[in-house]
Amino acid sequence: MGSIANIGADQWLAAASYRRTVYQLKGTSSASDERVREIIEKVLSFAPSSYNTQPVRITLVTGPKHKQLWDSIITAAQPVLKSISEDVWNAMSPRFEGFKGAYGSVVFWESQNTIKESGETHKSAAHMFPEFSDHANGMHQILVWTALELEGLGANLQHLNAIPPVEAAIKKFLAVPDDYKLKAHLNYGDEVAEHPEQPQKLSFSETLKVVS
C-alpha cells in the first residue's frame, strides 16, 4: 500500500494504462467545464519541471469556442495542405472535421520567456532548458490526458504546430502572449464507441535491460 494517497503502484499503473488515443468523440462532455478546469489546475499544481522552472502553460477551450478554434485551424491549414496536394487535403480534412466534432481542447504551450530566464538563472544548464521544457510539457500532457479519461471522457493528442500558419492561427484565436510556443493539443469529449484496446508493444527483451 502507498503512503498518503492510500493507493499502491499497481492501482496507479492500472489507472495510467487505461488512457488511450480516442478519435471518435461526441460534441458533449459528461464532465463539466469546471471539473475539467479543476483537473488541469491539480496537474499544474504538482507536475514536475526542471529546477521547478514551470515553463508549461495551458489553455482550456470548450463548447462553441472549441468549434471556432477548429474552424480557424482548418482555414489556416487548407491552403498549406492543398499546396502539397489535393490528396493530402482530402485525407486530412475529414480528420480535422472529426476533431472539430469533439467538445473541448486542452492546448499545451511552452513559455519561451521562462526558458530564457531559466537559462540566465541556471547558466551551467542553459543549453538544456528547451529540452527540459519538452519533457515537462509531456509530463503535464500525460497527466491531463489520463485524468480526463479516468473521468469518463475520451481524448486524442494532436500536433498542429507541424503546420506553422496553423500555430499562428491558434495563437491569434486564443490571444496568448507572443512568446508562447504551441506544443500539443488534446481534443476531448464523450466517447462514441467502446474504449479502445491497448495497442501491441515491443517485447521487453527489446525495450528493457536490467543491470544488477
Ligand SMILES: Cc1cc2nc3c(=O)[nH]c(=O)nc-3n(C[C@H](O)[C@H](O)[C@H](O)COP(=O)(O)O)c2cc1C
Ligand atoms: C509524443 C506523442 C505525439 C503524438 N502525436 C500524435 C498526433 O499528432 N496525432 C495523433 O493522432 N496521435 C498522436 N499521438 C498518439 C499516438 O499515436 C498513440 O499514443 C499511440 O499510437 C499509442 O496509442 P494509445 O495512445 O492508445 O496508447 C502522439 C503520442 C505521443 C506520445
